[in-house]
Amino acid sequence: MKTILAAYSGTLKGTGSGILSALQDLSVAFWPCRSKIEKHLQLISVLQWVITFLVLGAACTVLLIYMFCTDCWLISAIYTAWLIVDWNTPKQGGRRSSWVRNWTVWTYFRDYFPIRLIKTHDLLPSRNYIFGYHPHGIFCFGAFCNFGTEATGFSKKFPGIKPSLATLAGNFRLPVLRDYLMSGGICPVNRNSIDYLLSCSGTGNAVVIVVGGAAESLQCVPGKNSVTLKNRKGFVRLALQKGSDLVPVYSFGENDSYKQVIFEEGTLWRCIQKKLQKILGFAPCLFHGCGLFFGNSWGIAPYSKPITTIVGEPITVPKIEDPTEEVVEMYHAMYVRSLQCLFDKYKTRFGLKESEVLYIH
Structure with missing residues (x-):
């Protein structure tokens, strides 16, 4: 109202500049500024991914079954038939789309936190690689943004290298998802899929495995740097069998996206979590982020905390079809030391104190 009165006053005084200024103020009052629009788009892009990951597969499965009971049963039958024919595609390199990986929505996703990818060494396109990603966090935002999209420029930073982020095989049994x-x-984290990428798809492939998996997600809390790695040696054995180099990757800030309720070992809720983890393949966590409208309220939106992913120096691995336990142990120890050095070298650059320690369980 004051703006309108100011414009009217300017008209009476004959000051055209006053009218122009008043109209500009009026437009700002009714139209949100660019920064606010971008913030909203960033939030929508992140929520899109969170909701997609949580409910898209289940919702499409229910819809597919429901359509069989309606006049649209033919559409459902055709899709089901195609699903059966296409069942093994995820195990055979999948169906990557450069167009989808370069969607503008992923740049808004990246800027919400923001997420950065830092290269420390060159990777040779003549080799294949297994990236060990740490830590898991709740939703692996850093892993998805850096290796499931081109928002942080992976292909430009590592020319000739094609990343494939490995996730739960159960996700590839759900329609549309x-x-x-x-x-x-993105590919299933099973032997057939990884074998295909490292053996039957030429060179320049990088399979990204979140080594800690579901067990690690149960331990993630803001400000805590711990990884589940001591007894995770399968990826090292696989690297030896395929002659693929090991690359440690650490994401600072991955655990800060959500706050989680940690149940003590031996409690009923902890036992339920572990049993469901064995049955479902993932651990149901009790977590919360921030609200959609008020930053200090609880909600499903993650906190906008920076995530910086460091890709470390590759460890050259020879090809040994049947490696002994001693050889696996040796390369596993090399990998652990390399990850520890990577953390210690970069921790102070991203807000951590020199005294901060990486706990390896």
């Missing part, structure tokens, strides 16, 4: 994941170059 499987196709969405495959379009980003």
Whole structure:
């Protein structure tokens, strides 16, 4: 109202500049500024991914079954038939789409936190690689943004290297969700899929494995740097069998996206979590982020905390079809030391104190 009165006053005084200024103020009052629009788009892009990951597969499964009971049963039958024919595609390199990986929505996703990818060494396109990603966090935001999209410029920083982020195989049994994941170059974290990428798809492939998995997600809390790695040696054995180099990757800030309720070992809720983890393949966590409208309220939106992913120096691995336990132990120890050195070298650059320690469980 004051703005309108100011414009009217300017008209009476004959000051055209006053009218122009008043109209500009009026437009700002009714139209949000660019920074606010970008913030909203960033939030929408992140929520899109969170909701997609949580409910898209289940919702599409229910819809597919429901359509069989309606006049649209033919559409459902055709899709089901195609699903059966296409069942093994995720195990055979998937169906990557450069168009999807370069969607503008992923740049808003990146800027929400923001997420950065830092290269420390060159990777040779003549080799294959297994990236060990740490820590898991709740939703692996850093892993998805850096390796499931081109928002942080992976292909420009590592020319000739094609990343494939490995996730739960169960996701690829769900209609529509499987196709969405495959379009980003995401693959099942099982032996057949990884074997294909490292043996039958030439060179320049990088399979990204979140080594800690579901067990690690149960331990993630803001400000805590711990990884589940001591007894995780399968990825090292696989690297030896395929002659693929090991690359440690650490994301500072991955655990800060959500706050989680940690149940003590031996409690009923902890036992339920572990049993469901064995049955479902993932650990149901009790977590919360911030609200959609008030930053200090609880909600499903993650906190906008910076995530910086450091890709470390590759460890050259020879090809040994049947490696002994001693050889696996040796390369596993090399990998652990390399990850520890990577953390210690960069921790002070991203807000951690020199005294901060990486706990390896």
